[in-house]
Amino acid sequence: xxxxxxxxxxxxxxAAAAVLIGAxxxxxxxxxxxRVIALDMLTVAGVxxxxxxxxxTGSTAFLDVALGIALLGFVATIAFARMIERMPTDADTDGGxxx
Amino acid sequence: xxxxxxxxKIVGVGFLLLAAIGVIxxxxxxxxxxxxxxxxxxxxxxxVIGAAMSLEGGMAIAVAIATLIIxxxxxxxxxxxLGRAAYISGAPFWQRTVSDALSETLPxxxxxxxxxxxxxxxxxxxxxxxxxFDGECDATMTGAAIGRNASVPLTVVGLIDPAFVxxxxxxxxxxxxxxxxxxxxxxxxxxxxxxxxxxxxDPAAALGALVRPDDVVVLPAAGWFxxxxxxxxxxxxxxxxxxxxxxxxxTVPVLIASAPLDIHKITVIDDGxxxxxxxxxxxxxxxxxxxVSVSVTWAASAEPQPVRRxxxxxxxxxxxxxxxxxxxxxxxxxxxGEVVVSASLPSGRADWYGLDWRDxxxxxxxxxxxxx
Numbered sequence: 165x166x167x168x169x170x171x172x173x174x175x176x177x178x179a180a181a182a183v184l185i186g187a188x189x190x191x192x193x194x195x196x197x198x199r200v201i202a203l204d205m206l207t208v209a210g211v212x213x214x215x216x217x218x219x220x221t222g223s224t225a226f227l228d229v230a231l232g233i234a235l236l237g238f239v240a241t242i243a244f245a246r247m248i249e250r251m252p253t254d255a256d257t258d259g260g261x262x263x
Numbered sequence: 264x265x266x267x268x269x270x271x272k273i274v275g276v277g278f279l280l281l282a283a284i285g286v287i288x289x290x291x292x293x294x295x296x297x298x299x300x301x302x303x304x305x306x307x308x309x310x311v312i313g314a315a316m317s318l319e320g321g322m323a324i325a326v327a328i329a330t331l332i333i334x335x336x337x338x339x340x341x342x343x344x345l346g347r348a349a350y351i352s353g354a355p356f357w358q359r360t361v362s363d364a365l366s367e368t369l370p371x372x373x374x375x376x377x378x379x380x381x382x383x384x385x386x387x388x389x390x391x392x393x394x395x396f397d398g399e400c401d402a403t404m405t406g407a408a409i410g411r412n413a414s415v416p417l418t419v420v421g422l423i424d425p426a427f428v429x430x431x432x433x434x435x436x437x438x439x440x441x442x443x444x445x446x447x448x449x450x451x452x453x454x455x456x457x458x459x460x461x462x463x464x465d466p467a468a469a470l471g472a473l474v475r476p477d478d479v480v481v482l483p484a485a486g487w488f489x490x491x492x493x494x495x496x497x498x499x500x501x502x503x504x505x506x507x508x509x510x511x512x513x514t515v516p517v518l519i520a521s522a523p524l525d526i527h528k529i530t531v532i533d534d535g536x537x538x539x540x541x542x543x544x545x546x547x548x549x550x551x552x553x554x555v556s557v558s559v560t561w562a563a564s565a566e567p568q569p570v571r572r573x574x575x576x577x578x579x580x581x582x583x584x585x586x587x588x589x590x591x592x593x594x595x596x597x598x599x600g601e602v603v604v605s606a607s608l609p610s611g612r613a614d615w616y617g618l619d620w621r622d623x624x625x626x627x628x629x630x631x632x633x634x635x
Binding site for chain 1 (some may be wrong): 265269271273275276277279280282283284286287292295299300303304305306307310311314317318320322323326327329330334335337340341342344345347348349351352354355475486492
């Protein structure tokens with residue numbers, strides 16, 4: 165049983181690595197769209213993270229957290245998508261090189 | 264049951280990691296979104312199923328199933344909206360993007376990957392010509408000819424796109440030597456002495472930095488990104504594939520040159536814009552293509568009215584401007600001249616499984632295409 169618990173923790177570590185990599189993209193952008201895409205990926209990773217946390221801690225409350233993240237992430241992404249769509253020009257763009 | 268649960272969780276976390284790597288490594292917003300959505304949903308979904316199987320208690324399993332259903336319902340919708348927003352906001356495409364299926368469906372904002380042609384100065388004070396890499400001199404010969412017609416100097420640009428060369432110093436060196444040989448041969452075959460430039464880098468950025476607003480750029484119809492050294496990109500032929508994206512990103516008139524030929528007639532595809540009138544006036548003033556006759560054609564939906572016809576005739580004076588028939592429904596020009604002048608490129612890719620894009624102008628037509 166000890167081995168399986170270690171495996172669970174290893175899975176959490178790998179999921180944390182995925183969250184970290186996604187967070188790098190959210191920080192470096194370069195556009196707002198790229199950041200929101202990274203955020204979208206982070207919410208999905210957060211759901212998986214919550215499910216794994218429920219296993220490691222044995223507390224099913226983390227499953228509710230996962231459910232909450234899934235619901236909230238959907239709303240957040242849609243709100244960001246609407247906002248980006250309505251922005252007059254892409255003022256956040258600083259990384260695209262002009263030919 | 265336990266083994267299955269762990270297998271699901273391990274595979275799920277693996278997909279999650281793949282999604283993260285995709286988000287950090289892929290080159291543009293659209294490809295990143297594709298990685299985040301598909302791999303991410305599958306990964307998180309598998310992890311949640313695995314967790315539900317490991318947990319005890321009906322309530323926990325119910326919550327896990329609800330989470331899974333919400334994930335499967337919401338993530339595709341959210342990502343679809345996000346992709347739509349990215350497109351509309353004008354997120355730049357990867358420089359090797361070859362087709363844009365939404366171009367006539369969705370409005371696109373300020374597109375950093377396409378040059379704004381409407382505001383560009385229209386004049387000719389220099390011709391930039393790029394020889395193709397395997398030594399075909401079509402573009403330079405044509406560039407020299409139009410430079411002579413308009414009495415403007417010619418610059419020959421040799422370009423190495425590092426994306427098509429292996430990360431190998433020997434290949435790069437071989438590439439430079441070959442390009443130098445090509446440039447020497449090109450320079451010696453012309454009766455005018457051109458300025459020679461050799462540049463390395465992303466074609467659009469490198470050439471864009473060199474181009475002045477009053478240049479005309481001449482590119483070889485076959486493209487010149489095949490360096491004959493190192494890697495042959497599999498997904499792209501490396502021949503004409505990069506040609507259209509490059510031509511679109513430049514803001515000056517781009518002449519896509521076929522083999523040198525005597526020009527007697529040019530065909531102008533009229534779209535009703537001022538730009539076409541300006542270009543016609545420029546061609547008439549500078550005699551870019553010599554003393555030619557001008558034939559005007561148009562899309563069936565944009566037949567020029569008498570006022571427009573008069574404007575075209577005045578712009579083209581003293582060249583004789585005639586009016587032929589509309590293009591066919593699939594965009595084929597009937598009886599085109601040696602040069603076709605248009606504000607847009609033929610639809611689709613430059614090189615589609617060996618089919619030549621010039622066949623989409625008119626079957627077996629092999630003239631020059633001036634994108635203005």
